[in-house]
Amino acid sequence: MAAGAPVTLRYTGTSVKRLEDPRLLTGRARYLDDLVLPRMLSACFARSPHAHARIGRIDAAAATALPGVLAVVTADELRAVTKPLAPRLEGGGFTATAWPALADGVARFCGEAVAAVVASSAYVAADARELIAVDWEPLQAVATLDAALAAGRVLFQRRHRTGDVDGAFARAAIVVDETFGHDRCAPSPLEPRGMIADWDGETLTVWSPSQCPSIMRTALAVALDLPEARVRIVTPDVGGGFGLKMQVFPEDVAVAALARRLGRPVKWVEERRENVGAASQAREQRTTVEVAAAADGTLLALRARVVSDAGAYHAYPTTGALEPLGTASILPGPYRTPAYEYEALALATHKPPLGAYRGVGMTMGAFVIERLLDLVAARAALDPAEVRRRNFIPREAYPFTSATGLTYDSGDFPKALEQVLAAVEYEKLRREQQAARAAGRVVGIGIACYTEYTGMGSAVFRQRGMTDVPGIEAATLTMDPDATVRCAVSFPTQGQGHATTIAQIVGDRLGLPLESVRVLPGDSSGSPRGSGTFASRGTVSMLGSAGAAADLIAEKIRAFAAHRLEASADDVVLESGRAWVRGFPDRAVGVAEIARLAYSPPLGGLPAGLTPGLEASVYFDPPGPTFSGAIHVAVVEIDPDTGRVGVTRYALVEDCGPMINPMIVDGQIHGAVAQGIGEALLEAVVYDADGQLLTATLMDYALPRAADLPSFEIGHLETPSPIIPGGVKGMGEGGTIGAPATIANAVADAVRHLGARITKLPIRPESLLGRAEGARRPAVMRI
Secondary structure: OOOOOOEOOOOOOOOOOOOOHHHHHOOOOOEHHHOOOOOOEEEEEEEOOOOOEEEEEEEOHHHHHOOOEEEEEEHHHHOOOOOOEOOOEOOOOEOOOOEOOOOOOEEOOOOOEEEEEEEOOHHHHHHHHOOOEEEEEEOOOOOOHHHHHHOOOEEEEEEEEEOOHHHHHHHOOEEEEEEEEEOEEOOOOOOOOEEEEEEOOOOEEEEOOOOOHHHHHHHHHHHOOOOHHHEEEEEOEOOOOOOHHHOEOHHHHHHHHHHHHHOOOEEEEOOHHHHHHOOOEEOOEEEEEEEEEOOOOOEEEEEEEEEEEEEOOOOEOOOOOHHHHHHHHHOOOOEOOOEEEEEEEEEEOOOOOEOOOOOOOHHHHHHHHHHHHHHHHHHOOOOHHHHHHOOEOOHHHOOEEOOOOOEEOOOOHHHHHHHHHHHHOHHHHHHHHHHHHHOOOEEEEEEEEEEEEEOOOHHHHHHHOEOOOOOOEEEEEEEOOOOOEEEEEOOOOOOOOHHHHHHHHHHHHHOOOHHHEEEOOEEOOOOOOOOOOOOOOHHHHHHHHHHHHHHHHHHHHHHHHHHHHOOOHHHEEEEOOEEEEOOEEEEEEEHHHHHHHHHOOOOOOOOOOOOOOOEEEEEEOOOOOEEEEEEEEEEEEEOOOOOOEEEEEEEEEEEOOOOOOHHHHHHHHHHHHHHHHHHHHOOOEOEOOOOOEOOOOOOOOOOOOHHHOOOEEEEEOOOOOOOOHHHOOOOOOHHHHHHHHHHHHHHHHHHHHHOOOOOEEOOOHHHHHHHHHHOOOOOOOOO
């Protein structure tokens, strides 16, 4: 905000209802599949049934002969007019891959597209797809981490060491070593992937539910050898993304190439089976870790080897480094860890690429460190809450440089812990647990903490070596003569509530009602360039771009009003659609009157130093990361007959700094915790030893339902960031980071006295059956 400029925060910090919801709830949203263009065709893809196979002859004669089919294309037709997606990573230890628009000569995972059909309708295209015959030569598939390690299929490797790790282990009273694993997940947004591409002879226009339209624009321009000025990306309403839609896929390149080839609009909407089996997946990882601790449970050192199954190709633009590097870098968590060394590896297998998904890398990091803390607590005869108290970074130590070199800007985990323990009446919970156990019930209590890097800018991505993610964001605000405001931003929404929170930020700065601020749909022909909505960067980007642009317009309005009211600009207050002099509310002029003046100067012209128009663009490079965090507590009960885990209570206290809209924050937490509970107990993409997908539908890949979840008890703590405008932090991924670790610790607590070890996610009921049955036997037989 301009120095000395008074601002009344009427909306910021309040739970106003979402402005976009009436349109969404009454069916007036326009998602990709709702869009129909004149002369539009439909595309679908024939995919490999093999995890690894050489492609021989492709016979498309029967498919081409089907009425309504306009074209069947293979790599032979696209090779000369498209380039593979080949993301880069600088800094050594990186082996590049090239992911072609259609598999060229060899298919490298089950589900990889090998041919595209274009027809008059999606139904005709799907029928034609079944008529394509391919001569396959199956090859040996590498489908496990152990097989990939044995074959030396390393796509990424990085090592780090800080402090005297060996010395710390030598003097440690407690040493715990364990191996933790995580199965694959499918991001599974309600709306799957898709695209409409239209080539008019000069410009390629693409309608895409992308989280990152600027990144997609660059990728398509490179892949199709077009100047970026001739590529336009339009973002319709988006039905969820969760990281999946921040990436650019070969199907995107293929559909755009087909539109150019045929000179007609081409639509492709992914089927759910394709979404589960051919889109990027997440998480699959194995981490072997050792922790050294003193006799009182304080941490001395960590060693970790993080090995990730990156699949057949690097996902664009994030690369396969994203998951293992994220885990390794965040693994020390919100704890003082004097010494730490890690090796992070991404290995190539014959599975779909591993990509971004809500909480990428950090979810596994939290799972590992939080399980370790509980194991240390058991060895030191401490309560899980107490071992965390002894290791937290104290508030006065912030900013704190972690063992991986990350600078934690602010936080107060000791206070958050006491707040959440008081909320759940922790000592009472433990007494109730003891009584339940005495009655033969299998009940556990889990605590987990996490810190989350958010609001990252270009410096973070360059330090990681990522060259295809710009890191900046931008906003352009235009106030029209009636004092309504149009806001175009580089970071589109996928359900986060941008239209509301941006209106709150802008409305406060310009003294306008929320209804006067409209966030425009994403369109690269009018929206500024940026990076997109991902990695909990939205709120930080809003304040730094839209908020700053509103400040510039407000400054100009004050200057106009000051001249009109014969006052100092610093004394002009913008509130309720009026500009008035502080201390003299009757000396006022309407903001709309000033706006009309700015666009239609009076006789004699505008005041000296002022120019026509009320518009501002701000490009913002977030100086972060800034670190959010939370502490979660869960209570679970295991059915001894089925092994099914029921979550009976869930509470948390989170800290994302000052909140723009607490209701939206709570909504993000609800959704993220639900996903995290699903990840902990249900979700697993399973492949057999030959790389064949065994969980190809939502009958097999189990997503959480409302009945699987308790009501969530949410508390808040605000420690403002000293480096971000407004002190805000991101928070959209937090629930998926904290919930899996919390549920794992609760289940482990429930079965610990039975000798069970919880080291892998998801926790399957069959793995608990024998353990839970043992708890049913009463300690004393009664006759």
